[in-house]
Amino acid sequence: MIPHGVEIFVAVAPIDMRWSFERLACLVEGQLGRSARSRALFMFFGKRRDALKLLFFDGTGLCIFYKRLDRGTFKAPEPGTDGRASFEIDEGALEDLLDGIALDTTSPKRPRKKTSKTVVH
Numbered sequence: 341m342i343p344h345g346v347e348i349f350v351a352v353a354p355i356d357m358r359w360s361f362e363r364l365a366c367l368v369e370g371q372l373g374r375s376a377r378s379r380a381l382f383m384f385f386g387k388r389r390d391a392l393k394l395l396f397f398d399g400t401g402l403c404i405f406y407k408r409l410d411r412g413t414f415k416a417p418e419p420g421t422d423g424r425a426s427f428e429i430d431e432g433a434l435e436d437l438l439d440g441i442a443l444d445t446t447s448p449k450r451p452r453k454k455t456s457k458t459v460v461h
Contacts, residue, residue, distance in 0.1 A: 346396075347380040348434050349426045350416065357386040357393065361402045364395045371425045376402065382426075383434075389413040407438065415442030 349372060355364070364384065365376035374380060377397040384393045391408040414437060429437070 344431065346431075347378075348383065348429050348431065349374065349380060350383045350429055350437075351385070351426050352424060354387040354389070355384045355393070357391050357406075359384075359393075361395075361404060364393065364404070365402060368395065373425075381434075383437075385414060385416050389416060392416075409440075412440065415440060 351367070351372065353371075355367065359367075364382070367384075368374055368376040368382050372382065374382075376382070376395060379397055379399070382395040384395070386392070390413050391406065392414055394403075394405040394407075396403045396405070416437065
């Protein structure tokens with residue numbers, strides 16, 4: 341349902357996990373400065389970091405994906421002192437985060453793998 345190459349924004353401040361479509365869309369527009377219907381994916385964490393919500397517009401309507409861990413917490417960055425309301429990650433970082441791998445807050449986008457060229461003489 342979510343196409344490859346979509347922009348992914350992670351909101352830094354935790355939300356009330358009871359919030360739904362319109363409240364999250366207002367948060368995207370008011371605090372993140374983006375349109376909720378921009379076809380980007382927006383990620384929000386609960387206060388305990390054991391649950392997250394993804395808000396996404398697929399062209400026909402808003403979608404919410406919800407994941408709650410049975411145990412443990414998501415390894416998401418804590419709100420920093422730099423004042424950023426969100427940061428962007430790539431698809432690989434999204435997969436890592438959903439799999440429980442900690443994100444590096446100093447460089448939110450993972451570098452792309454370089455292909456090595458073998459030179460034969």
